[in-house]
Amino acid sequence: MKPSLIPRFNLDYNFKDFCYSIKSIFSNSGYDLDFLKSMFGKETFLFTNSGRSSLFVILRALNLPKGSKVGVPLYSCTVVFDAIIKAGYVPCFIDIDTDNYTMDPEDLEEKIEDLSAVVVIHTFGRPADMDKIKKIADDKAVVEDCAHSLLSEYKGRKTGTLGNASFFSLAKYISAGTGGMIILNDDEIMERSEKEIDRLNNSSILNEIKHCLKVYARSFSYRKPWFGLFALPVGSFIENKLDLMNKRGFNVERIKKSDLKLILKKIYSFKNKVEKQRKNSFFLIDELGGTSLKLPYESKNVYCNYYLFPIIFRNKEERNFTSDFLRNEGIDTAKLYSRTPSKAKQYYGYTGDCPNTEKLADTVLTVPNYYSLSDKELLKVANCIKRVEKLL
Numbered sequence: 001m002k003p004s005l006i007p008r009f010n011l012d013y014n015f016k017d018f019c020y021s022i023k024s025i026f027s028n029s030g031y032d033l034d035f036l037k038s039m040f041g042k043e044t045f046l047f048t049n050s051g052r053s054s055l056f057v058i059l060r061a062l063n064l065p066k067g068s069k070v071g072v073p074l075y076s077c078t079v080v081f082d083a084i085i086k087a088g089y090v091p092c093f094i095d096i097d098t099d100n101y102t103m104d105p106e107d108l109e110e111k112i113e114d115l116s117a118v119v120v121i122h123t124f125g126r127p128a129d130m131d132k133i134k135k136i137a138d139d140k141a142v143v144e145d146c147a148h149s150l151l152s153e154y155k156g157r158k159t160g161t162l163g164n165a166s167f168f169s170l171a172k173y174i175s176a177g178t179g180g181m182i183i184l185n186d187d188e189i190m191e192r193s194e195k196e197i198d199r200l201n202n203s204s205i206l207n208e209i210k211h212c213l214k215v216y217a218r219s220f221s222y223r224k225p226w227f228g229l230f231a232l233p234v235g236s237f238i239e240n241k242l243d244l245m246n247k248r249g250f251n252v253e254r255i256k257k258s259d260l261k262l263i264l265k266k267i268y269s270f271k272n273k274v275e276k277q278r279k280n281s282f283f284l285i286d287e288l289g290g291t292s293l294k295l296p297y298e299s300k301n302v303y304c305n306y307y308l309f310p311i312i313f314r315n316k317e318e319r320n321f322t323s324d325f326l327r328n329e330g331i332d333t334a335k336l337y338s339r340t341p342s343k344a345k346q347y348y349g350y351t352g353d354c355p356n357t358e359k360l361a362d363t364v365l366t367v368p369n370y371y372s373l374s375d376k377e378l379l380k381v382a383n384c385i386k387r388v389e390k391l392l
């Protein structure tokens with residue numbers, strides 16, 4: 001137990017956000033979408049209770065025959081596969097480009113004939129190569145998973161405006177509860193998505209209040225000293241006892257009023273936070289530049305929101321050693337998606353044809369880079385990584 005442990009993620013839902021959310025449950029004022037509209041250059045936004053529900057709605061609205069194959073990067077959270085299955089389709093796994101952590105267009109090209117649609121993920125906020133992917137997909141729908149990529153840009157255009165449809169997770173970078181936001185660039189998919197959402201239930205006032213309390217408690221647990229004192233030890237204990245990745249169902253509902261009000265409030269200042277997080281990330285890149293580590297440089301022609309800061313190690317042992325070392329030094333890290341390939345084999349029909357993903361899942365570590373770190377904490381992250389790298 002380490003009260004000074006720097007948490008691996010930033011869940012920035014503070015007491016003010018909590019109070020605003022509770023107040024908005026009882027407010028009768030409408031929703032002002034003007035800022036979102038000008039930000040994305042789009043007129044219509046749809047919302048559900050989560051990113052995964054939003055993907056489910058979009059996939060249903062594609063209206064593909066039951067059992068159609070949908071291409072998706074294996075390097076992902078398994079809830080994405082759950083959404084594909086829940087919509088009545090079959091996930092078909094595509095490998096990733098290890099320089100960018102996103103869908104490998106060459107592997108997609110080899111598998112495209114069998115597919116009816118493609119879900120592209122802008123993993124860690126890094127835009128996928130949309131021009132190549134859209135060209136390969138041709139007339140098949142391309143859905144952008146922007147769960148990580150709010151405000152990232154590809155060739156001057158925001159992610160979420162590039163494919164036929166896209167969705168965002170409001171639970172992540174912007175920390176506005178748990179909702180999901182959908183953008184549609186195709187009128188037919190939009191009409192059918194609206195019908196899907198019309199069928200969904202609203203939350204009761206009691207459920208809204210419970211929800212706000214839960215989100216606040218969760219974000220509280222991601223703060224010092226509670227993260228090191230309770231959240232991490234309790235979380236690790238539960239993870240060892242229960243196979244949480246085997247929990248596959250989820251409820252599809254409308255967005256909660258409190259979440260929608262909060263995203264519309266938080267979006268105004270979000271760009272500044274992304275700029276700060278980019279600054280932190282470039283600082284880490286500068287500090288770690290002379291080491292043997294593979295760093296997440298920004299690709300040409302993109303604006304990366306640096307939602308997460310992944311580092312690739314030469315092998316699993318070095319990655320795990322670094323993670324243990326940093327935790328002892330008071331810095332928590334995440335081995336993101338490290339269990340996905342084995343879970344995908346066990347539960348989702350993955351047959352072992354994504355070698356880059358399997359390697360990456362064993363060698364990636366994401367380290368704290370978020371906007372709410374103090375300068376002292378950021379320097380500590382950089383210095384500790386430099387120290388451990390010398391021991392590898």
Ligand SMILES: Cc1ncc(COP(=O)(O)O)c(C=O)c1O
Pocket residue numbers: 050051052053076077079080121145147148168169170171178179180
């Ligand atoms: C890449 C990716 N897509 C989609 C989701 C689902 O988002 P949500 O948690 O809002 O359902 C997640 C996270 O769980 C994710 O990591």
